[in-house]
């Protein structure tokens with residue numbers, strides 16, 4: 001938390017606004033859009049001497065993201081006491097800085113790049129088929145619920161080697177609830193609001209419970225893992241522990257928890273948004289269906305076939321541009337720093353935003369529209385398009401996430417198309433930095449011989465992106 005500065009906060013023109021810091025956590029996207037419009041690429045929201053700084057341009061993104069010595073990661077505002085379970089379960093990459101981060105990241109990168117990707121192909125295909133096992137043509141499904149559940153199973157399988165559906169949902173949901181509680185209590189830490197910090201006790205007991213569950217899962221897993229027959233990420237971490245003696249049990253516990261937390265909802269939200277966008281853009285769905293039909297044979301695409309689906313890649317990239325599951329991230333200054341025209345005191349939170357950067361019209365034409373074709377020519381820099389972050393803390397799971405998305409979408413779309421139900425409400429909201437649907441996304445299962453049509457929908461989705469005019473609520477009013 002940041003107290004009134006002994007150093008002058010700014011020099012030259014002031015992009016500082018007095019306001020209520022709670023405006024940011026209540027609706028991060030609206031708050032950032034307003035600050036960007038009113039203050040420009042660099043903004044500071046100040047409330048009784050407490051401040052949050054915001055950067056909105058690729059160049060400022062670059063400055064903040066490349067200088068990891070000055071801009072520390074502080075994903076979890078509340079780490080708990082030194083010997084607490086909260087401290088241990090938050091001890092993963094997202095909370096580390098400096099040499100500790102570099103060393104642990106090296107070990108994790110090694111784990112993530114070792115012969116994993118081709119081996120995961122079969123697991124992803126199997127789970128995609130099992131997702132559709134009880135789907136029938138004409139049925140109504142909530143795309144959001146389906147994808148969150150699907151990714152609980154997938155993430156538990158790929159990261160922890162868990163193939164028991166019930167157990168994976170139980171453990172994964174526990175991690176998700178704990179992440180959400182961190183976010184709620186963390187807002188209190190950011191803005192010093194007592195109403196948020198009341199739930200700190202609940203957070204600590206959730207961490208105790210979560211730690212016990214992760215330890216139990218480790219115990220169940222260990223026997224199988226040491227036989228070297230398994231290729232889930234945890235098995236590889238156990239092996240790294242054995243060979244390098246550098247990963248203590250405590251570190252492993254934090255890495256396992258935070259990797260799951262980083263992997264699950266980000267990927268689930270990306271799936272939900274992509275299926276929703278495809279259903280509302282039939283011409284995109286048609287081109288994609290043609291590509292999948294031409295490039296793949298059989299019910300299940302092979303690993304090789306999946307390497308030649310360029311349009312599918314554009315669809316995923318565009319979905320992650322226009323509705324990035326990671327909508328913003330936070331750093332905190334480890335020392336007094338100069339950023340653009342500002343002098344920031346030590347411990348100032350600094351926010352950068354994928355959502356704002358990806359919606360800049362000077363980088364992407366018709367930036368609020370979903371247009372996969374733009375990727376035929378678009379070649380943004382790493383700081384203009386950053387769904388997985390950029391620089392020394394860029395997502396280590398990006399290749400795995402892309403493989404999950406590419407593979408599962410191809411398998412699913414070979415069997416079903418989706419028609420969003422007319423008049424359904426689609427709300428998007430940022431919770432714990434992640435932009436996901438917070439309402440049902442009701443859809444009907446279509447055969448692949450049919451294309452969906454664009455239908456009017458209600459909800460805050462219209463504040464986030466420009467859907468085709470047939471999707472706007474006035475289409476419902478006109479028809480009435």
Ligand code: HEM
Pocket residue numbers: 073093094105159258259262263264266267270325326329330386387388389390392393394395396397398400401
């Ligand atoms: C579509 C899915 C995903 C998205 C959008 C996403 C996004 C991100 C972003 C933006 C960051 C950087 C955050 C920052 O700079 O503060 C990040 C970091 C990270 N992600 Fe992902 N991620 C995804 C999937 C995954 C998966 C599947 C895994 C693991 C299996 C994973 C593990 C991590 C880890 C461990 C970090 C921390 C890296 C570090 O601090 O060095 N992510 N992710």
